[in-house]
Each structure stands twice: as structure tokens, then as C-alpha cells.
Amino acid sequence: GDSVTQMEGPVTLSEEAFLTINCTYTATGYPSLFWYVQYPGEGLQLLLKATKADDKGSNKGFEATYRKETTSFHLEKGSVQVSDSAVYFCALVHQGAQKLVFGQGTRLTINP
């Protein structure tokens, strides 16, 4: 079955550091890929998405590129801020399907 694997957390960085959170997936065909962010005490927010190979999703300084050849969708940001501290979830869904398949989440803490 479909699955999403994220790098294990927690991840702790200093402000202005470069961020990478790895995400790989196992799925047939060409699923759509998503990154969600969950701030403390809140629900998940859609951060960015990509719907086909080589697409790059971007939002709030975060980027992720859909790599079909490596089945990856790594999240990157060039300079993180304390306000980026949250849990990040990678997810996929197949065309025509409704169920999101989530990774286990990666907790990110940014220290000033």
C-alpha cells in the first residue's frame, strides 16, 4: 500500500539556518504531494503542494520539488525563523482518491 516516510525528529536549528526535512513516498502512479504544518494547539494548515513530477510547490519561503525518480518531496527553507517552530507533515493522495496518506510528522524547533 501507499506510504510516506519522513525524517525522524525532533529537529532543532538556530535562527537563520538552512532547513531540510526529508520525505519519501511509496505509491503507484502519480499521486499529488503535500506539506502540512501544525503550530502548537492548532489544526493542520496546507503549506504547499505539487501535483506532477518536477513541479515545485512554494509558500512562505518554503519549497519542495516533486521528484518522481527518487520518489521524494523534501521540504526546504533557506533561513528559518523562530516562528517556523511547528510539526511538519508530508502527505500524498492519489488522483480520484480522497484519503490523505500522512507521514509521521517531524517536530521542528528553532532557537533564537
Added chain:
Amino acid sequence: DAGVIQSPRHEVTEMGQEVTLRCKPISGHDYLFWYRQTMMRGLELLIYFNNNVPIDDSGMPEDRFSAKMPNASFSTLKIQPSEPRDSAVYFCASRKAGAHSGQFFGPGTRLTVL
């Protein structure tokens, strides 16, 4: 747009009591999802609706859980009787039909069963 609205935000109840969680999806969205989040099990999809009709309830843990969607703007998740192991954060999410649209989540209801 107000986003997905859930109530209550926090609920504390005693074992054996009935609990009802409420959700108002984003207007115009065709799908509604109920999730449960715990530290041990992460995010679990409980049930989802399409145009108010339950499509897949295979994630509902047992008969104590039930969900309804009487109209396009309202859904409930009921637990009767509640047990301490039901303590979790319950999220409602909605999405519009379309090949690549994502789901939009509400703020969640934190349920504590004593």
C-alpha cells in the same frame, strides 16, 4: 472565508458520558473528513463524507463512535459511551472536489475523558 469551524475547542467529560463534537465545513466544499490525533497513533482518518453521504467509515474504532452529516454545513461525531482511551484531539477537515485540491483542517477539539 471563515475556514472550518469546530466546537467545542475543549471538552472534559467522565467515562460513560456521551460526547458530541461539531463541525462546520467551508462553504462549497463537497467532502468532509473526521480525524483523530494522538501521540501514540498519530493522525487517523475516522470517516469521510461526500455530499453529506458517508463514504468510508472503516476508520471508526468501534460502535461507540458514530458520525452524521444532516446537511452540507454541519456534521457531528458522537461517542457514546466515552472511555479514557478516547482522549485525543479530533479534527474535522473539508475539501472541494477536484483532482488536486488539498484538505483544509479545523482547529480541533481536545477531548479528555476522565
